Amino acid sequence: MQNNDYHIPGQLKAAILIGFTLLSLACIPLIMQLRFDFDFEKFFPEGDEDLEFFLEFIEDFETDDNFLLIAFTAPEGTIFDSTYLRRVADFAESARAFPYVDRVLSLPDIRLPYRTPFGIGSRPLVHLDQPERFQEDSTLIFSSDRFRGRLLDERAASSLVFIKTIDNLTIDQSGELLEIIRSEIEKSDLEDWHGLGRAFFQVEISRSQLVELIRSTIISGILVSIILFFLFRRWNVVLISLVSIAISLLLFLGFLSITGRELSVMAALYPVIMIIVGTSDVIHITTKYLDEISRGRKPDSAVYATVKEIGVATLMTSVTTAIGFASLLTSRIAPIREFGVNAAAGVLIAYITVVLFTTIWLSLTPTSRLLRDDRGRYFWYNAMNWLYSFSLKRTRAIWGVGGLVIVVCVIGITQITTNYKIEENLPRGEKVTEDFHFFEEHYFGFRPFEIAVTYMDDLGVNNYRALEEINRLEMHFREYEDIRSVSSPAALYRLLYQFSRGDLMGEEEFPPEEETFQELERFSRLARALEPNVLTSPDGMRARISANISDVGADSIQTISNSIMDFVDREMDLERADFRITGTGLIIDKNAQYVRENLIQGLGLAVLLVSILMMVLFRQPLMLLAGLLPNLFPLIFAAALLGWFGIELEAGVSIVFAIVFGIAVDDSIHFLAKYRLVRGRGYGVEESLIRTFRETGKALCLTTVVLFFGFLVLLFSQNPPSFTVGLLISSTLISALAFDLLMIPSILRWVERRSGK
Incomplete structure (x- = not known):
């Protein structure tokens, strides 16, 4: 058999395996140095004239989020209780000595001026040590709205301490301040309390993101393990795949640490993306390698054939996926741009790891421990034959349904809104969200x-x-x-x-x-x-x-x-x-306007770059139709889902389109690359199509299953934007596979007829 004597030196294999192992181990201490960052200012749209005015404005005044509100619920049901008011006053007095605090104001601190025959005098708003005057104090307080809703609630069941902090608290300063506040509250015997403000958001959301990162990594790993076992039915293959994915994840997180990146509110998506992208590459590479082994090739020759045929196509798909993420560079929001760059780098790291580490380990593993029985092969053989036949006999029906889907999707798109709310980005079930609702109410x-x-x-x-x-x-x-x-x-x-x-x-x-x-x-x-x-x-x-x-x-x-x-x-x-x-x-709300503009710009740039890559790969302009047209349908479908489900189009959700386009194009490139390869061997159009279905169609279905369940993991997220991203991408990927397998064959037949072949 051709190239069956290809040999990879043993020293090179050992160097690759040892090198990746040592690199991944070296990344572990670096990962421990990664920091979470939640800073409102980073979500300001850069280059905006309103932002420039605001930054100039606060030089004369102060920022409008330099405060902490701490509300204490009165245990007796009313704040007009001497013991309760004294505890609040004592806490407020202690808070004046806290670090990073400029001023403290509470209900017992207020003194009202009044005119006397001898000049201006003052009286306390609440007479702490004269309970007999509480009725008079209550009548005075509720006679206007100056204090209601500001220092006590409408039912007088709680009052708050207003703490003004220095401007632009860092997350470390916020953590230090909150630790002192919690310690002082424990001493005060004020058990039922609620907090709101910049420091609470920074610390609590960062903590929530860390929990989310760990949870998503564990759930994704378990889910991928189960799926890989059902696909390959060999624990050796599953072990090789999982170790490869784990190494790529470690290398990626190490890369973030070395380059000084901080983990933002979207950090929980990184493990999911790395595991899913890595698994997709592993499935394509491993499936091809096992096919070559089953045909009688020696391990090294099978590696050569796999890298030559699938490795190049997988490189192109990795590049197009990276381009999809890199399209987020058009965003004016720094965390979105950073996410795009980081995710693009992660995709390429996963590819390099799989092509080098995974293939070498596969070649060193005895064939008997990799191959399984052929019972599943007949199922896929028949399924792909049926899909090929359906695409051949039902071409008009396929495009008719496609047109109907577009019409229905356009109706959904017209219902998209950008009515962004803060509460929709707060973690579900967390105290910070509960407290936010308390203060809103x-x-x-x-x-x-x-x-x-x-x-x-x-x-x-x-x-x-x-x-x-x-x-x-x-x-x-x-x-x-x-x-x-x-x-x-x-x-x-x-x-x-x-x-x-x-x-x-x-x-x-x-x-x-x-x-x-x-x-x-x-x-x-x-x-x-x-x-x-x-x-x-x-x-x-x-x-x-x-x-x-x-x-x-x-x-x-x-x-x-x-x-x-x-x-x-x-x-x-x-x-x-x-x-x-x-x-x-106002500045945060303007993101809604820029999200729409940047989304179109970013996707337009991504389509242009992918078109150039396809021209280089296929060298036939009409092939662009087969590569791009089916992938516009998933984007339209994703946009329609926003309208149908009433999901607001905001910064966190906008990344869906970059991910969907990048992954959808991957399937098209794999299909077209295989078709071109088979066609180049002299087979006719229909024979090339059916062979492409049988070999590549199976891998596309398997990777889509992994991607579907992988992103479905995000439904366990407490972070609403992550939940939404998981729901949208999982739903859209199924449509992307259907459009690719049903529309690309009919487009290829049309292209071949136009070219006279």
């Missing part, structure tokens, strides 16, 4: 909503006319049910005016006359002690209207924003000041 929530006012005259904000205008805008905010806890410089003067009249329980009003305003100006410092936010810039030329808004979704918030800006255009003096919505919420 009982307090003003987490999501910030800001308007920056920049003055263009010499007067700035500290004058009656400017603040009266801000007051009208703030009153307009109250018309929106979802906007809560509004703070502005005008609010301070409403409070002072109320106290100056001695009417602590009356309705807050802005001073009706400039003369009254001027009288209150000298007492404004007292009112600012009640407001934790910085609301005017040091030079007085900028003001800030700060609020919180319910987590109703990016599109819904955009509707509210448009309505507010319409009011600004009608009612505000735009010649004196510029009004602009800003804040982290």
Whole structure:
């Protein structure tokens, strides 16, 4: 038999096996140095003008997420309990000495100014040691919304401690601060508590990602082991495959550590992708090797034939998969770009490992321990014959159904929305998610909503006319049910005016006359002690209207924003000041717009690069139709699933299309490469097609089964974006296989007729 005397030196085999083993062992300590990172700022769209404005804006003020909210539920059902209030006050006092803390505010800290015949005095909002005055205190607190929803809930069943931290806490600083906070809470005997803020999100989500990474690796490994055993029925083959996949995963994680990468919120996808891609390569290589061995080839010759025929095709599929991931480089979001680059590198690492390590180990394993009986071969032989016959006799029906699927998918695509919500990205069943819902329900929530006012005259904000205008805008905010806890410089003067009249329980009003305003100006410092936010810039030329808004979704918030800006255009003096919505919420929400743009750009670039590779590989322009057209159907199907299931198109979900395109093209290249190889041996079109079905069709079905169940592992994820990615990709891969096996043959027949062959 041709090339049956091919020989690979034993020293080379030993060097490859030992080299990969030592490299993988060396990666273990490096992997222990990998760090998780969850930083909101990294999800800001780079190069955005609103982002540039926001970064300039916070230089005059502060970031809008530099806080921690800790709510303590009163054990007696009401906060008006001396023991409870004293414990809250003691905790707040201790918190002032915590590292990275700038300011602490709690209900017992509040003192209200009032006018006396002898000047300005003050009284506590809550009389801790005078329970007989609690009814009076309660009436005062609930007479306005200044404190309700901010420092206590509507039922007075809990109160919170507001902790203002330094800007841009790192994850290490957050971890240190939370450890101290938890320790102090244990000492305080305040058992039922809830936390919200940047530090909680950073630490808890990073911890959740670590658990997710370990869980997905274990479940994927077990599932792949079971599938490989049912496919090959030989534990030796399963062992070789699993060790190869494990080595590729270790090398990949070691690569991330050496290159200084940090694991982001999408890190849980890495083990799944590496295991699945590695398994796919192993199946193609191992299946071909065993076929060659069963035909009587010697091990080294079988390795040569496998690498020559399948190795080249697998290289092309690895490159196209890497291109699919690399298309994410068009994203403006840094973690998405990093994920694309890392995943692309992982695909190539898996290929190199399988082609070198797996094939050498297979060649050193006795043939009797690799081959199984032929009972399964007849099933695949008959199944592939049936598929070939169906594609030949039902061509019109296949394309008719394909057209109908497109129509139905277009209907689904029209229902896609980008109404991104924070809660949809929080891990299910975790305390951080439970606490987020607690604050959304009982307090003003987490999501910030800001308007920056920049003055263009010499007067700035500290004058009656400017603040009266801000007051009208703030009153307009109250018309929106979802906007809560509004703070502005005008609010301070409403409070002072109320106290100056001695009417602590009356309705807050802005001073009706400039003369009254001027009288209150000298007492404004007292009112600012009640407001934790910085609301005017040091030079007085900028003001800030700060609020919180319910987590109703990016599109819904955009509707509210448009309505507010319409009011600004009608009612505000735009010649004196510029009004602009800003804040982290706006910046994150703009990702929805860029996701759509970058998705089209990235896929367009990927299609172009894959087209070039196919031209180099097949050297026939019409073959591009067979390679690309069937792979557009899975993309359309994936998009339709978003609309049908009501899944929001956001940054984490957008990676689905890169993965689907990369993997779908793999199947096409394997099929076309085998067809071209058989055709080159002088066989006719139909004979080449049926041989391609029998050999490559089986491998495509097997790899799709592995991919399907592999991504299905993500359904166990607590992270909603990972769950969605698993659901979409698993569903779409089945459609990709069907489109490839049913449409490519009819396209090839048409291409061959056009070329006169």
